[in-house]
Amino acid sequence: MKKLFIAVTFFSLYLSLAAQESLQIALTPPMGWNSWNCFRADINEDKIKAMADAMVSSGMKAAGYQYIVIDDGWMINQRDSAGHIIVNSKKFPNGIKPVADYVHSKGLKFGIYSSPGCYTCQKLMGSIGHEQMDANDYAAWGVDYLKYDWCNYPSIEKEAMKTPIADCRAAFELMARCLKNTGRAIVYSVNDECDKGTNEGALPWIKTVANMHRTGDDIKNNWERMLYCLDLTADLWQYAEPGYWNDPDMLEVGNESKESLWGKISPVTMSMTEYKTHFAMWCMVAAPLIAGNDLRSMEPEIRDILTNKQLIAIDQDPLGKQGRRIKQLGNLEVWVKELVGNRYAVALLNRGSNPADISVKWDEMGISGNKWVTDLWSDRNLGKFKKSYTGIKVKRHEARILLISPIGH
Numbered sequence: 001m002k003k004l005f006i007a008v009t010f011f012s013l014y015l016s017l018a019a020q021e022s023l024q025i026a027l028t029p030p031m032g033w034n035s036w037n038c039f040r041a042d043i044n045e046d047k048i049k050a051m052a053d054a055m056v057s058s059g060m061k062a063a064g065y066q067y068i069v070i071d072d073g074w075m076i077n078q079r080d081s082a083g084h085i086i087v088n089s090k091k092f093p094n095g096i097k098p099v100a101d102y103v104h105s106k107g108l109k110f111g112i113y114s115s116p117g118c119y120t121c122q123k124l125m126g127s128i129g130h131e132q133m134d135a136n137d138y139a140a141w142g143v144d145y146l147k148y149d150w151c152n153y154p155s156i157e158k159e160a161m162k163t164p165i166a167d168c169r170a171a172f173e174l175m176a177r178c179l180k181n182t183g184r185a186i187v188y189s190v191n192d193e194c195d196k197g198t199n200e201g202a203l204p205w206i207k208t209v210a211n212m213h214r215t216g217d218d219i220k221n222n223w224e225r226m227l228y229c230l231d232l233t234a235d236l237w238q239y240a241e242p243g244y245w246n247d248p249d250m251l252e253v254g255n256e257s258k259e260s261l262w263g264k265i266s267p268v269t270m271s272m273t274e275y276k277t278h279f280a281m282w283c284m285v286a287a288p289l290i291a292g293n294d295l296r297s298m299e300p301e302i303r304d305i306l307t308n309k310q311l312i313a314i315d316q317d318p319l320g321k322q323g324r325r326i327k328q329l330g331n332l333e334v335w336v337k338e339l340v341g342n343r344y345a346v347a348l349l350n351r352g353s354n355p356a357d358i359s360v361k362w363d364e365m366g367i368s369g370n371k372w373v374t375d376l377w378s379d380r381n382l383g384k385f386k387k388s389y390t391g392i393k394v395k396r397h398e399a400r401i402l403l404i405s406p407i408g409h
Helices: 004-020 043-059 097-105 133-140 164-180 223-232 272-284 301-305 310-315
Strands: 033-034 067-069 075-079 085-087 109-114 145-149 185-192 213-215 243-245 289-291 324-329 331-341 345-352 356-361 372-374 380-385 388-394 401-404
Touching: 033 109, 043 223, 067 145, 067 185, 085 109, 097 109, 109 133, 133 372, 145 401, 164 185, 164 380, 213 301, 223 272, 272 289, 272 301, 272 331, 272 345, 272 401, 310 401, 331 356, 345 388, 380 388, 388 401
Parallel strands: 033 067, 033 289, 067 109, 109 145, 145 185, 185 213, 213 243
Antiparallel strands: 075 085, 324 331, 331 345, 345 401, 356 388, 372 380, 372 401
């Protein structure tokens, strides 16, 4: 009996260690697609399956995109008699698991959405008081990614309209524990509204809880809002590392929907140059690359942006460093991202309305000596340079992306 007890104990320990190993996830920024930017809550089984098909046929899966994520709108505002959340049967008549199974059959991973409060942002059923039950259901359905979005938490202070940091921390930590208890490797993406715009109090503790943390309010399909999301992420570079990523929000690249967050139609969308800049800067800050456009009707130019191998390699670099803004002269900026192999990605960003020359010097980057310089958008070797790369003409709202490599690479 004693030998049996010891054997069972060691087997249990083995399973525990195996589970811990399996939870080593998001070692590079997650890549995928989310339903919100394009469809809002107008989602259903057929649309999600079609997006999985399109992710494969478009070449996005081959480029590294993995996750198909259903955002808010998949549930109703009720639970059943046992306490389980009820799936909207009109949108998903077969439930969620068959959708997850279909996504998995395409060699992709499946994600879902919830909120720690009483209700989601769409006033549907939240997870409060049922966190472990919901986590168990997600695991049973085959969920690989949870977007946990702060909405309608009951302790919001009516006068200050702000929730204490302690309540936020407890809510997000609780779901993190529940997800781990399932034994399934589930990427945990959180949107914390308690301190939005400052991140005071959220970092660094949030990186011990989640794999991704939203750094600002929701993105919109316009230049100014995209830069707002980028700027809120810029100074958080020291926190990013394999397993945790600052999230400036989902990509708007190619999103033809002009609906704003407030239900009004906005005539402003980004140009193709601005979409390229948007994508490039998300890669520079090691952001999760979560597309939000309709993959079924993607223009070739949009597909080429989203599947650019050189830019994706910058985002997915295993060193896990977030790029930093090292120089700012009015609307002209230089960003640098350290890569494996003593290489550096450099973004020359022109936020202004007129073309301008931008230069980068090696001593500004803390390096020296002869270097290869490659233009990553065109994948063209520009030659060897000793101290700097100067006189680069950058168009309005453009980001020129360079790779600086040691001679011999």
